[in-house]
Each structure stands twice: as structure tokens, then as C-alpha cells.
Amino acid sequence: DAGVTQSPTHLIKTRGQHVTLRCSPISGHKSVSWYQQVLGQGPQFIFQYYEKEERGRGNFPDRFSARQFPNYSSELNVNALLLGDSALYLCASSPVQETQYFGPGTRLLVL
Amino acid sequence: GQQLNQSPQSMFIQEGEDVSMNCTSSSIFNTWLWYKQDPGEGPVLLIALYKAGELTSNGRLTAQFGITRKDSFLNISASIPSDVGIYFCAGHYTSGGSNYKLTFGKGTLLTVNP
Numbered sequence: 001d002a003g004v005t006q007s008p009t010h011l012i013k014t015r016g017q018h019v020t021l022r023c024s025p026i027s028g029h030k031s032v033s034w035y036q037q038v039l040g041q042g043p044q045f046i047f048q049y050y051e052k053e054e055r056g057r058g059n060f061p062d063r064f065s066a067r068q069f070p071n072y073s074s075e076l077n078v079n080a081l082l083l084g085d086s087a088l089y090l091c092a093s094s095p096v097q098e099t100q101y102f103g104p105g106t107r108l109l110v111l
Numbered sequence: 112g113q114q115l116n117q118s119p120q121s122m123f124i125q126e127g128e129d130v131s132m133n134c135t136s137s138s139i140f141n142t143w144l145w146y147k148q149d150p151g152e153g154p155v156l157l158i159a160l161y162k163a164g165e166l167t168s169n170g171r172l173t174a175q176f177g178i179t180r181k182d183s184f185l186n187i188s189a190s191i192p193s194d195v196g197i198y199f200c201a202g203h204y205t206s207g208g209s210n211y212k213l214t215f216g217k218g219t220l221l222t223v224n225p
Contacts, residue, residue, distance in 0.1 A: 004153075005159075010170075032214070033213075035213075040217075041217060042115075042117075042201070042215030042216055042218055043154070043199075044214075044215075044218050045212035045213060045214070048212065055174050056212050058212060060154050062170045090153050092213075099142070099144065099156070099159050100144075100156075100213060101156055102146070102153035102154045102155070103153050104152055104153045105152070107151075107200070
């Protein structure tokens with residue numbers, strides 16, 4: 001079975017630009033979560049969606065938004081990029097909300 | 112907010128040695144998870160613990176959910192070179208369905224000398 005897939009794998013943007021990251025969960029999983037991981041730290045929670053509804057939001061500014069589609073895939077959008085947004089963005093899917101399985105991540109570099 | 116203290120920050124061991132790492136929290140969790148992350152990859156789930164006092168094994172890995180619900184440990188027996196990586200603990204707490212995030216520790220970097 002395919003695991004969680006994310007695209008793109010790498011991305012370079014400049015300050016002020018907008019970015020969209022995509023995630024496809026494991027087949028049968030209805031919950032998708034997004035995390036930001038900066039170098040040397042553990043992942044930090046951004047959003048969780050379940051059945052297309054936002055179920056949780058971390059301490060991130062409104063520049064960050066997300067949505068989940070009817071097929072349970074998800075997009076994370078970040079507007080007005082800052083240098084500090086450079087990080088590995090991880091998507092996780094889960095059959096139940098606690099046990100989360102991560103994708104390989106999208107590495108975003110903001111110049 | 113909830114914080115996880117993970118220790119040690121790093122370990123350098125010889126192949127064949129046993130390893131132990133742990134996490135403590137300022138508040139209780141309902142679920143403890145242990146992940147391993149290789150460079151440039153996403154975290155891979157190793158063990159999930161759902162009950163206080165639970166002891167679970169996965170091959171050479173053993174993890175326990177502390178009875179206070181504020182701590183967990185992971186042991187690796189007879190380490191091998193492919194055990195190299197960063198190990199993260201993560202906790203989850205739900206109260207009336209209001210908290211769905213995983214809170215992660217800062218990780219333990221494990222290096223195994225062949």
C-alpha cells in the first residue's frame with residue numbers, strides 16, 4: 001500500500017511569494033495533519049483536518065491556511081512568505097486522530 | 112501549553128550496546144508515540160502506546176507508557192548501524208475532542224559506531 005505522499009519534494013521561493021503544498025493520505029485515512037519542522041527541532045503542529053473540517057489549529061499566523069478535499073487529500077497554503085518560513089513541511093494521515101503516519105515532507109527554502 | 116523534555120539530546124554508542132531514552136511532560140497525555148527520522152525524510156512510527164503502564168515491543172525496540180501518564184521511555188537492544196537517526200517522542204491529549212495535535216520532543220540523535 002502506498003504511504004503518505006507529498007509534493008513537491010523541494011521548493012525555493014522568495015520573500016513575499018505564496019506557496020501551495022500538497023498531500024495525499026494513506027488510502028482509507030480520513031484525517032490529515034500538517035506540521036512544520038525547522039532544523040534541530042521536533043515537528044510543530046499547524047493544522048488538522050478530519051472529514052474536510054478543520055479540527056485543530058496550532059500557533060501559526062493567518063498567513064497559513066489549509067483545506068481538505070472530498071478525496072481526503074489536502075493543501076497547505078502560505079502567503080507572504082518570510083525567511084523564517086524555511087522548513088520541512090510534513091503531512092501526516094491517520095485512521096484515528098492520535099496515531100499519525102508521516103509523509104516524506106516538502107523542504108521549503110525562502111530566499 | 113504542553114511541553115516535552117526528551118533526553119538525552121544525543122548518544123554515541125558502540126554497535127551491540129543497548130540504548131535507553133526518555134521523555135517527560137509537564138502534563139498528562141492519553142497517547143505516547145515514538146518515531147525515528149532519517150536525514151531528509153519524514154518521521155517513521157516505531158511504537159504507539161495507548162494506556163498508562165503499557166509496555167510494548169517491536170523487534171529490538173521496547174517502549175513503556177508511564178503510570179503517571181507524564182512520561183515514556185524507549186529502549187533499543189543490541190544496536191546496529193542502521194539504528195542511526197533521530198528519535199522523537201510525541202504525546203497526544205484529548206479533552207472533549209478539543210485537542211488533536213501531537214506535541215513532539217526535540218529528539219535524541221543516536222550515532223552507532225560499527
